[in-house]
Amino acid sequence: MITFDHVTVQYDDTDEPVIGDVDLTVEEGELCLVVGHTGVGKSTLLGAVNGLVPHFTGGTLYGTVTVDGRDTAGHPPRELADVVGVVGQDPLDGFVTDTVEEELAYAMEQLAVPPDVMRKRVEETLDLLGLAELRHRALHELSGGQQQRVAIGSVLTAHPRVLVLDEPTSALDPTAAEEVLAAITRLVHDLGVTVLLAEHRLERVVQYADRVLHLPGDGRVVSGPPADVFRTAGVAPPVVELGRDAEWTPLPLSVRDARRAAAPLRTRLAGLAVPAARPSPAAGDRPRLLDARGVSVRHRGQLLPAVREADVELRGGETTALMGRNGSGKSSLLWALQGSGPRTGGTVRVVPWGAGGAGGSGAAGDPAGARDPGAVSATEARRLVGLVPQTPTDLLYLESVRQELDQADAESALADGPSARAILDRIAPGIDDATHPRDLSEGQKLALVLAVQLSAAPGVVLLDEPTRGLDYRAKAQLTRILDELTAEGRAVVVSTHDVEFVARTADRVVVMAEGEIVADGPAAEVIVSSPVFAPQVAKVLAPLPYLTVEQVTAALADAAGGGGR
Amino acid sequence: MALRTTAAARSSVSGALPGADERRLPRTLHPLAWWMWALALATAVSRTNNPLLLLLVLAVLGYVIGMRRTEAPWARGFKYYLYLALTVVAIRVVFRAVFASGITPHDHFLFSLPHIPTPDWYAGIRLGGPVSLEALLSAAVDGLRLACMLCCVGAANTLANPKRALRVLPGALYELGVAVTVSISVAPQLVQSVQRVHRARRLRAGRTKGLRALRGIVVPVLEDALERSLRLAAAMDSRGYGRAGRATKASRRLTGGLLLAGMCGLCTGAYGLLDAGTPGFLGLPALAAGAALCVAGLRLGGRRVTRTAYRPDPWRFEEWTVAGCGVVSAVLLFADVGYDAAALNPTLHPLSWPTLPLVPTAAILLAGAAGFLAPPPLPATGATPAPAPRESARRSRKATAK
Numbered sequence: 001m002i003t004f005d006h007v008t009v010q011y012d013d014t015d016e017p018v019i020g021d022v023d024l025t026v027e028e029g030e031l032c033l034v035v036g037h038t039g040v041g042k043s044t045l046l047g048a049v050n051g052l053v054p055h056f057t058g059g060t061l062y063g064t065v066t067v068d069g070r071d072t073a074g075h076p077p078r079e080l081a082d083v084v085g086v087v088g089q090d091p092l093d094g095f096v097t098d099t100v101e102e103e104l105a106y107a108m109e110q111l112a113v114p115p116d117v118m119r120k121r122v123e124e125t126l127d128l129l130g131l132a133e134l135r136h137r138a139l140h141e142l143s144g145g146q147q148q149r150v151a152i153g154s155v156l157t158a159h160p161r162v163l164v165l166d167e168p169t170s171a172l173d174p175t176a177a178e179e180v181l182a183a184i185t186r187l188v189h190d191l192g193v194t195v196l197l198a199e200h201r202l203e204r205v206v207q208y209a210d211r212v213l214h215l216p217g218d219g220r221v222v223s224g225p226p227a228d229v230f231r232t233a234g235v236a237p238p239v240v241e242l243g244r245d246a247e248w249t250p251l252p253l254s255v256r257d258a259r260r261a262a263a264p265l266r267t268r269l270a271g272l273a274v275p276a277a278r279p280s281p282a283a284g285d286r287p288r289l290l291d292a293r294g295v296s297v298r299h300r301g302q303l304l305p306a307v308r309e310a311d312v313e314l315r316g317g318e319t320t321a322l323m324g325r326n327g328s329g330k331s332s333l334l335w336a337l338q339g340s341g342p343r344t345g346g347t348v349r350v351v352p353w354g355a356g357g358a359g360g361s362g363a364a365g366d367p368a369g370a371r372d373p374g375a376v377s378a379t380e381a382r383r384l385v386g387l388v389p390q391t392p393t394d395l396l397y398l399e400s401v402r403q404e405l406d407q408a409d410a411e412s413a414l415a416d417g418p419s420a421r422a423i424l425d426r427i428a429p430g431i432d433d434a435t436h437p438r439d440l441s442e443g444q445k446l447a448l449v450l451a452v453q454l455s456a457a458p459g460v461v462l463l464d465e466p467t468r469g470l471d472y473r474a475k476a477q478l479t480r481i482l483d484e485l486t487a488e489g490r491a492v493v494v495s496t497h498d499v500e501f502v503a504r505t506a507d508r509v510v511v512m513a514e515g516e517i518v519a520d521g522p523a524a525e526v527i528v529s530s531p532v533f534a535p536q537v538a539k540v541l542a543p544l545p546y547l548t549v550e551q552v553t554a555a556l557a558d559a560a561g562g563g564g565r
Numbered sequence: 566m567a568l569r570t571t572a573a574a575r576s577s578v579s580g581a582l583p584g585a586d587e588r589r590l591p592r593t594l595h596p597l598a599w600w601m602w603a604l605a606l607a608t609a610v611s612r613t614n615n616p617l618l619l620l621l622v623l624a625v626l627g628y629v630i631g632m633r634r635t636e637a638p639w640a641r642g643f644k645y646y647l648y649l650a651l652t653v654v655a656i657r658v659v660f661r662a663v664f665a666s667g668i669t670p671h672d673h674f675l676f677s678l679p680h681i682p683t684p685d686w687y688a689g690i691r692l693g694g695p696v697s698l699e700a701l702l703s704a705a706v707d708g709l710r711l712a713c714m715l716c717c718v719g720a721a722n723t724l725a726n727p728k729r730a731l732r733v734l735p736g737a738l739y740e741l742g743v744a745v746t747v748s749i750s751v752a753p754q755l756v757q758s759v760q761r762v763h764r765a766r767r768l769r770a771g772r773t774k775g776l777r778a779l780r781g782i783v784v785p786v787l788e789d790a791l792e793r794s795l796r797l798a799a800a801m802d803s804r805g806y807g808r809a810g811r812a813t814k815a816s817r818r819l820t821g822g823l824l825l826a827g828m829c830g831l832c833t834g835a836y837g838l839l840d841a842g843t844p845g846f847l848g849l850p851a852l853a854a855g856a857a858l859c860v861a862g863l864r865l866g867g868r869r870v871t872r873t874a875y876r877p878d879p880w881r882f883e884e885w886t887v888a889g890c891g892v893v894s895a896v897l898l899f900a901d902v903g904y905d906a907a908a909l910n911p912t913l914h915p916l917s918w919p920t921l922p923l924v925p926t927a928a929i930l931l932a933g934a935a936g937f938l939a940p941p942p943l944p945a946t947g948a949t950p951a952p953a954p955r956e957s958a959r960r961s962r963k964a965t966a967k
Binding site: 055088095098114119341393397 | 728743746747749750753754761762764765766767768769770771780781782784785788789793796797798799800801802803804805806807808871872873874875876877
């Protein structure tokens with residue numbers, strides 16, 4: 001269905017080709033997963049399928065790409081619209097009309113499909129993707145999962161033979177992502193559509209793939225069945241890592257397969273002590289930095305409060321994960337704690353970090369130096385609580401990294417303490433002064449904004465969905481950065497949907513639903529017992545309370561060491 | 566307020582005519598029909614200065630909107646047109662009072678504003694002075710006429726979905742329609758973007774007001790918008806927007822040439838009509854020739870577009886009747902048949918109570934017939950909240966108030 005014949009793609013502003021001399025074939029009806037780190041050319045590979053590369057993006061493509069017998073050299077994307085359907089990361093970006101039904105019909109209108117056929121196909125697609133209830137709804141009113149299903153439906157109505165999806169679930173919460181992936185697999189199984197799918201959170205999709213295209217980062221593309229490719233691939237979901245470590249053959253790709261293969265491992269682990277998933281900080285040395293009581297947030301013009309009487313206590317040296325559906329009030333709570341967002345009720349007291357924090361303010365009661373970040377000036381609030389918003393680039397507006405960092409130092413106006421540049425070099429070394437902030441990778445942008453916020457030396461650091469769009473490597477780096485911050489005695493809060501990240505990063509988990517806090521406790525307790533939030537390793541090894549592959553290997557190493565002695 | 570009364574009117578009318586609307590299939594009327602009806606009524610309004618007739622037009626608009634309005638968001642905007650209309654009347658009256666035009670012995674003196682002397686070279690305009698009842702009344706009636714025409718346009722926007730109205734554009738102008746649709750849907754996103762960045766400014770303790778803050782807000786918003794529009798363009802391209810169709814280079818050139826010549830003709834014609842000194846052939850003939858060329862160009866351009874419309878609005882008997890009602894009432898008001906033309910523009914010197922001439926009244930009432938000639942609109946679907954939840958929300962608000 002799709003053939004790449006000696007394809008090399010070279011952009012004008014880089015010396016090395018993004019992908020070099022790629023030969024591959026994707027058969028009809030396959031679900032083909034494209035994996036690799038950020039920036040290795042996944043989007044380029046996907047864009048080449050319908051001719052967006054190079055017709056729309058620029059650059060030069062050598063070799064030939066053929067889709068359903070059509071050469072993309074002679075067919076720009078619009079002439080391939082009846083063969084290839086493309087769905088991007090953020091569905092809202094691709095919508096042209098404003099209601100579900102019209103959006104579904106749009107591609108067909110462009111292809112001059114007769115009105116009666118159009119009508120029939122819209123009805124069929126509404127049923128196929130479970131959108132019938134939403135047909136007259138405005139697109140911006142829908143939830144993220146519904147929007148993404150509409151985006152898939154809007155290209156499906158043209159009856160394409162190939163569907164190209166570039167990280168379709170990266171902006172969605174776990175439940176909405178499941179919803180979208182279920183729709184995609186249904187299309188592959190029922191309609192025989194060939195699907196090319198790029199995805200960061202492999203744990204959700206590996207089990208459905210027929211073929212994996214792995215981009216190791218040197219311009220090559222390794223193509224093969226998933227069980228073969230993942231034996232050596234640099235990126236792999238935890239269930240595959242566990243299978244590799246335990247040397248299971250065939251390599252399990254789903255929790256179900258792994259669970260069946262894991263029976264002997266479970267008996268071996270049953271008698272062993274479970275090592276902690278996270279290095280445990282020194283007990284007793286955890287001063288309370290932030291104490292919020294009964295915080296409520298109601299946005300203007302809305303009947304229901306976004307946050308209802310939430311009590312939050314943050315201690316230094318602790319990373320807290322804030323989880324919950326989209327729209328459950330996570331962001332509103334973070335903004336209210338920082339003081340910049342609205343707060344309709346409750347109190348927030350923050351102990352200044354550094355001078356005040358070191359002075360033994362861990363004692364019970366309200367420490368004398370505690371202040372309310374909502375009542376002081378923005379400059380003061382920044383020194384108490386630093387917040388990295390959901391779109392970190394909102395904070396960046398200058399032409400180079402250097403200017404941003406200098407501006408940050410000027411804004412913080414701290415006499416002592418490290419400069420923003422020193423902080424950035426510590427958390428993400430190797431970012432050039434002259435680079436434009438927009439040209440940085442997602443992970444680097446996050447590091448830059450974090451450095452800007454840390455230059456004010458806040459004791460409490462809040463991050464609103466930092467893992468969005470990060471690959472495994474960038475997430476591991478973020479975990480390391482956050483561990484460093486807590487080691488310095490700061491309190492860190494991360495709101496995220498990524499359970500595997502939480503298992504590695506968080507000491508404590510707070511779960512929100514409809515603006516209320518419904519669970520608050522040690523990470524292991526809260527997420528192991530939850531069917532939605534449990535990481536893969538916990539699902540495979542349940543009822544044993546393991547969260548990460550590292551824990552399993554550590555436990556086995558301990559046992560081996562103990563047995564040898 | 567206005568909405569609630571129209572809703573009440575609707576229920577009482579449907580009570581008076583049991584089963585009249587129930588037997589007909591609800592559907593949306595072709596947007597062009599509503600626009601023709603409304604513009605014809607506006608043309609009729611331009612003919613008269615009779616306050617009674619003008620008020621009658623407003624009543625007719627209210628009746629038709631009450632009968633045939635849907636529950637969609639764009640259909641709730643008529644009250645804003647009414648506010649605008651009131652503002653127009655008020656502004657006209659105030660201006661007439663301030664820029665007084667003097668008073669004759671026959672006029673009724675109302676009050677006097679302090680006279681502000683103006684320099685000699687500015688002698689044409691007087692500020693302040695005595696104000697007469699006649700002056701204010703004529704200003705109010707003038708304003709009312711303008712307000713009525715505004716409300717006619719507002720009624721068309723309320724009755725016909727503006728988005729669907731754009732889709733009736735000829736094929737050659739399709740791109741224009743797409744641009745408008747996209748910008749309408751992008752505008753709220755831009756507003757959200759500005760709010761988000763403005764809020765984020767505080768996180769860096771940056772200024773949120775003044776010229777220097779502008780850069781911190783404008784730069785991220787524009788970069789965001791630019792990236793978003795690039796992604797939208799890529800998405801539209803991949804979905805087949807702008808497929809070549811059957812156009813050849815020659816036909817495209819011919820289209821361009823025809824349109825250009827047509828526009829020149831239209832401009833010359835308009836100039837010829839307005840300037841009495843130009844030769845006669847530059848007036849109406851040039852205008853007609855220009856219009857013909859434009860139509861030909863649009864038709865030719867439309868032929869190259871290979872595109873179909875999803876669920877196109879049909880043009881049936883009801884469309885003819887609704888558009889016809891409006892056109893007939895406009896024709897009757899321009900025809901001067903069966904009534905004294907002076908009754909359309911009652912004089913204010915001397916002051917007299919205006920009369921209601923029979924034929925124009927009947928003509929305007931005929932336009933109101935669209936209220937029951939048009940098919941009933943589609944009931945609200947899942948798109949808009951059904952009355953029930955709104956009702957319960959109001960009740961709960963009341964309960965909390967207690």
